[in-house]
Amino acid sequence: MIKLRLKRFGKKREVSYRIVAINSAARRDGRPLEEVGFYNPRTDETRLDVPAITRRLEQGAEPTKTVRHILEKANLLERHKVEVKTEA
Helix, strand or coil, rough: CCEEEEEEECCCCCEEEEEEEEEEECCCCCCEEEEEEEECCCCCEEEEHHHHHHHHHHHEEECCCCHHHHHHHCCHHHHHHCCCCCEE
């Protein structure tokens, strides 16, 4: 199954994350299928590749809880009316 999740990079205490589409069995910093965004928690900067994210969600990719929060904050899930399963 493909997931949208965070891939950590940067120095110690200066961490940033890339939002990637990756196989759920792959390790956290493994090779992604596609990089679809960037998130810096220190400055709260977010850059999203909206067409790529929408395409991956329509193909059935599941975002992790953190990535889901980032996408909701950017109104991406509501704007494109993409149905994503929620955990009960």
